[in-house]
Amino acid sequence: MSRFDFDTFIDRRGTHSSKWDMMETLFGVPAEDGLAMWTADSDYPTAPCVSAAVRAAANVGVFGYFADYGAYNDAIAWWMRTRHGWTIEPDWILTTQGLGNAIALCIDVWSDPGDAVVIFSPVYHEFSRKIERAGRVVTECPLAREGDRYELDLDDAQRRLTGKEKILIWCSPQNPSGRIWTAAELRAVAAFAAQNGLVLISDEVHHDLVYPGETFVPMAVAAPEAAGRMVIATAASKTFNIAGQKTGNLIIADPKLRADMATRLRALDYSPNALGLKMVTAAYSPDGALWVDAQIAHLDSVRRMFDAGVNAIPGIRSLPLQSTYLAWVDFSGTGMEFDEFNARTRDIARIAASPGPDFGKGGESFLRFNLATTHDRVSEAVERLQRAFADLQ
Numbered sequence: 001m002s003r004f005d006f007d008t009f010i011d012r013r014g015t016h017s018s019k020w021d022m023m024e025t026l027f028g029v030p031a032e033d034g035l036a037m038w039t040a041d042s043d044y045p046t047a048p049c050v051s052a053a054v055r056a057a058a059n060v061g062v063f064g065y066f067a068d069y070g071a072y073n074d075a076i077a078w079w080m081r082t083r084h085g086w087t088i089e090p091d092w093i094l095t096t097q098g099l100g101n102a103i104a105l106c107i108d109v110w111s112d113p114g115d116a117v118v119i120f121s122p123v124y125h126e127f128s129r130k131i132e133r134a135g136r137v138v139t140e141c142p143l144a145r146e147g148d149r150y151e152l153d154l155d156d157a158q159r160r161l162t163g164k165e166k167i168l169i170w171c172s173p174q175n176p177s178g179r180i181w182t183a184a185e186l187r188a189v190a191a192f193a194a195q196n197g198l199v200l201i202s203d204e205v206h207h208d209l210v211y212p213g214e215t216f217v218p219m220a221v222a223a224p225e226a227a228g229r230m231v232i233a234t235a236a237s238k239t240f241n242i243a244g245q246k247t248g249n250l251i252i253a254d255p256k257l258r259a260d261m262a263t264r265l266r267a268l269d270y271s272p273n274a275l276g277l278k279m280v281t282a283a284y285s286p287d288g289a290l291w292v293d294a295q296i297a298h299l300d301s302v303r304r305m306f307d308a309g310v311n312a313i314p315g316i317r318s319l320p321l322q323s324t325y326l327a328w329v330d331f332s333g334t335g336m337e338f339d340e341f342n343a344r345t346r347d348i349a350r351i352a353a354s355p356g357p358d359f360g361k362g363g364e365s366f367l368r369f370n371l372a373t374t375h376d377r378v379s380e381a382v383e384r385l386q387r388a389f390a391d392l393q
């Protein structure tokens with residue numbers, strides 16, 4: 001029995017929670033009886049050690065300027081070494097306002113308007129949005145679907161390049177699908193970036209929530225030969241459910257790339273949120289590690305429940321996750337178009353789930369369901385989906 005509780009639902013309706021308070025506006029699903037299973041934050045509280053750090057700061061009661069990144073950087077270095085077998089120097093770390101912001105900064109620093117950025121889809125929808133908002137062009141390379149698994153097709157990707165590409169944004173583990181890339185695959189991606197002269201941004205924000213029997217390999221560990229073109233983006237936000245703190249990191253071993261980014265951060269007068277820094281420092285600790293292990297056991301249990309219930313509906317397939325709490329569910333076997341299975345999920349099951357087409361090519365027949373909630377809620381979601389698609393039984 002875990003000493004941590006992931007089965008008490010925290011009702012965040014009316015608390016300025018994007019996940020709950022925006023679902024009616026964005027999905028038309030009212031929060032009174034709807035289930036919010038879209039954006040990637042969790043319905044249970046963060047680790048007690050993180051809340052204790054916030055309480056300690058509140059007890060001081062003065063929220064002035066922050067100084068001394070020593071403990072913060074050391075905590076990150078400790079976490080990467082002990083959880084991921086990756087040794088970093090504390091001064092490789094540059095702090096951003098969350099990871100979305102980190103990705104946008106990378107696009108800004110290492111490309112110019114009109115340049116292109118490579119992504120492998122289906123992938124986190126904000127990559128293409130950020131590329132386009134910055135006046136750059138998306139070079140979209142679809143992953144190959146083989147049964148329940150996505151595979152890389154770098155020959156196909158090579159054929160799609162236009163010659164304008166400056167950056168490759170990689171997602172590892174992959175959001176959506178939870179695919180964990182092997183060391184050999186990561187080396188192949190790094191070699192592809194080298195061959196095409198691309199800065200390689202590896203977004204590893206989902207690296208901690210990895211299911212038993214699976215092993216995550218950081219890009220920097222798999223392909224040290226590409227360190228001169230590599231930027232690793234990561235954060236404690238998903239792992240510890242502290243996304244609202246907007247604290248993310250770019251970890252850059254190469255001095256030239258690091259100087260490029262540091263110069264831009266100084267020009268923009270970046271200085272991170274002190275509470276976020278304190279929360280991350282508390283999170284990346286032995287107590288935080290115990291909580292993460294307990295969370296993985298919880299997620300492993302709820303995703304098994306979800307998969308068993310959803311896969312019992314003829315034509316619907318939840319792909320087996322290697323990592324992440326984001327179930328990637330394929331409705332293609334129902335024979336329905338996106339509008340129909342999406343409307344049934346939204347209007348009959350009253351579930352707000354992320355639309356697959358937002359994730360790019362290959363997402364057309366999918367919805368993504370956030371499972372970071374209680375057993376009761378996941379069980380309720382399964383029952384609602386079974387009712388909404390009862391005619392397929």
Ligand SMILES: Cc1ncc(COP(=O)(O)O)c(C=O)c1O
Nearest residue numbers: 040098099100101124175237243
């Ligand atoms: C792969 C990936 N990168 C970045 C982000 C955004 O991170 P942040 O909330 O720290 O901006 C997310 C959020 O879901 C994500 O899944």
